[in-house]
Amino acid sequence: MGAGAISGAGMLAACDRKDEAGSDKKVKVMTTDGKLVEISESEISEVSHVISNEEARKGDPNKEYVMVIDLAKCRNARKCVDVCQRMHNLPQEDEWIKIYYMKDSEDSAPYWFPKPCFHCNSPSCVNVCPVGATFKRLDGLVLIDNERCIGCKFCMAACPYSSRVFNWKEEGFNEESDGLHSTIETSIPQKAGTVGKCDFCPDMARMGKLPSCIDACPNGVLYYGDKKEDLVTNGVDTVRFSELIYERAGYRYMEELGTRPSVYYLPPVNRSFDPEIGFKDLPDEIRERYDVSRSKIKKETR
């Protein structure tokens, strides 16, 4: 008997028993590793698969998650930011996806630049972590085990994209995890004194759903998918990843740093919106953020 069969039987044995007398009819069931086994009907009950930490650290070797961000369609609607904060139960000051107002010099065109974690294929943050609290999975995701993180912040220093945020205080993370997934995959609850960041929502992927930011975007800016399958979707359209990148001349941000991100950008050409629209209807606090950046660009190039 193979080791796989043992673990399969072990899983079945873990099912809840029911006290129904008289039904000792045997039925055939298939274990997760494809072995056919027999068990009495009374012992069968539905069980949801709990994702252990070990499993969460490994990921699915048959997948390679990527995100494509269409800069031509972003108008700083900020729905992705809000839904991400709500979903991960983050306090207002923590933004795992940030939207930058980019204008490289006085004469170059401005554009809105949503920036999640890039889940790099050569992640500097993972290299420097002294305890393996942040790690790279087989499916390309870079996640954080906030039960292991010691809060040294070295990963924040190593990340050139400022994608990581530190949980400075205790409050704001009180929501419990769903009990089915390892907190590594849900990133809930965040722990004070540790580092958090965009996790590409692997818990949603396991349920066959898209990350919330993808669905929340009213303009279909964000595409998410599996590079091995060569498909990405923004919730409305599903397209071939390679074709999208080829046709729209997709690129990765700051390729010169050698971090090899899993996030691709489509250049802001033939835009759907005037970038100035992005400043409309913003709360004052958020608009002021960009004012600082805008005045600085003017000052520097003068």
Added chain:
Amino acid sequence: MKLSDTTVRELKRHAHQLESTSTFEKFMVVFMVLFVIAGIPALYIQYVEGHIVTGMRDNVFWGVYIVNFIFYIGISYAGALISGILYLLQVEWRKPIIRIAEMITVISTILGPIYILLCMGRLDRLHHLVQYARIQSPITWDVIAITTYLIGSVIFLYLATIQDFAILRDYDGLKVGKWRKPIYKFLAVSYQDTERQRNLIHRGITIMSIIIIPLAVLVHSVLSWIFGMTLRPGWHSTIFAPYFVVAAVYSGTGVLIVAMWVYRKLYHLEDIITIKHFKYLGIILLVLGSLYGYFTFAEYLTNWYGSEKWELELIYKLFSLDEFGWMFIFAAFVGVLLPIIIIAVPAFRTINSISFASAIVVIAMWVKRYIIIIPTLETPLLPIQETRIEYIHYSMTWIEWLLTISGLAVFCLFFYLYSKFVPIIPISETSETDSKE
């Protein structure tokens, strides 16, 4: 063992602080203890409330704690390099100052890592550093290097003190508390000054002084790589390891001279710590200062001339008098040129002026560490688009001030208390010299 007359005379003359405490000393101790105590509520508040009570935020996520960490590890070079090298070269004038140097090393190597602990978000998980250690991480290199260095320095200091412990154990005229004699006896490990024991100790010290030099170089290189290995402007530099090493010896020598000045005044050691020591160490300081100035020049010239976007942004922050300009002027010009001028011109070479120059060096090197850390973190590759001022600019909170000052008080206090327990002038060594003369 039987003590010679010279040894007893040496003890009376240069280790009298073991037996008596002046009012000034008592006053200073109370003063320092008050500062140490002041740090306790700060420590408690930070422990309970978390890092939110510091000035650190998402962009500038490392602050003055890491500055202090580099600073203390830096001054620990005094003992390692100065006493190690001087011992190996058998320089005769090293004898009265060698223990001061080694004490600086040990105390600052203990104190430095405490600051790195203050920087950690989850102190309760400290054991993870061992449990889940990953050798790829420069922090693991640091943990290994600093631990080894600390053990090495303690052994070095201890080996060089055994003979003095034996003297203190066997000197019956010593008027100290009764509890001390058993400790001296224990620490003297039945040393009887036989030919064989003397050779063993001598060989031990020689081996340690050889080991401690590359170890010290390694420690500061590894420390610089915490910054050098990242892709940030001002940090990602191949020059960083040697630059840190030179800056460290420079500041260590500065602290050594200041400590010599203080002990000389405090314990009236004018006859044994003389202008000669200040001059010789001053010249070492001059050479190191020139080296450090050269490195600084090379580093900033290359970055400025190359004028890469982020490097330039950083350099303009350092040059701008509204931002870090004054600190930069102090660390890169005053902290280099002033000591060089004072020491290079023979007329200026007095004990007080050399000590003053050294104090300037020490402060400048602290400021230098500050402007290595903070401006770079305020200059990330993606722009900081923020309205909250504390997320844009770092400033120390009173908690950080208190813990910094408290740490300094701890350093001084330990330094002082050690000198009350062990002669700071190595009696065994100096009486040897005396009897030869």
